[in-house]
Amino acid sequence: QVQLVESGGGSVQAGRSLRLSCAASGRTFSGYRMGWFRQAPGKEREFVAAINWGGGNPFYADSVKGRFTISRDNAKNTVDLQMNSLKPEDTAAYYCAATLYLRAVRTTEYTDWGQGTQVTVSS
Numbered sequence: 768q769v770q771l772v773e774s775g776g777g778s779v780q781a782g783r784s785l786r787l788s789c790a791a792s793g794r795t796f797s798g799y800r801m802g803w804f805r806q807a808p809g810k811e812r813e814f815v816a817a818i819n820w821g822g823g824n825p826f827y828a829d830s831v832k833g834r835f836t837i838s839r840d841n842a843k844n845t846v847d848l849q850m851n852s853l854k855p856e857d858t859a860a861y862y863c864a865a866t867l868y869l870r871a872v873r874t875t876e877y878t879d880w881g882q883g884t885q886v887t888v889s890s
Contacts, residue, residue: 776884789863805859
C-alpha cells in the first residue's frame with residue numbers, strides 16, 4: 768500500500784497557475800504508475816493525467832492537454848501537477864492516486880488515493 772498526501776491547492780483567478788504536489792510513502796513508490804484525478808461538486812471523479820514509473824509517457828485528459836503537466840521525482844517520492852492557464856471549469860478537489868496498470872484512466876484501476884486538495888478558479 769502507498770500512502771499519498773496532496774498539497775498546493777488554493778484559490779486563483781482564471782488564467783493563473785498552480786502547482787500541486789503529492790508526497791508518497793509506504794511501498795516502493797517507483798514501482799507504481801501515478802495519476803491525478805479531480806472531482807467537482809455533484810460530478811463524478813474524472814481522470815486528469817498519469818505518468819509511468821520512470822517518468823515517461825505522460826498522458827492527459829483532452830480537457831487539460833496543453834495546459835497541465837504531470838511529472839514525478841522517484842528520489843523524492845513525489846508527483847507534481849503543474850496547472851497553467853486555469854479556467855473556472857478546473858475548479859474541483861484534486862486527488863493523486865497510484866496504480867500498477869498501464870495507461871489507467873478509470874478510478875477502479877487505482878488502488879491507493881490521497882485525501883485531495885481543493886482548487887478553486889474564479890472568473
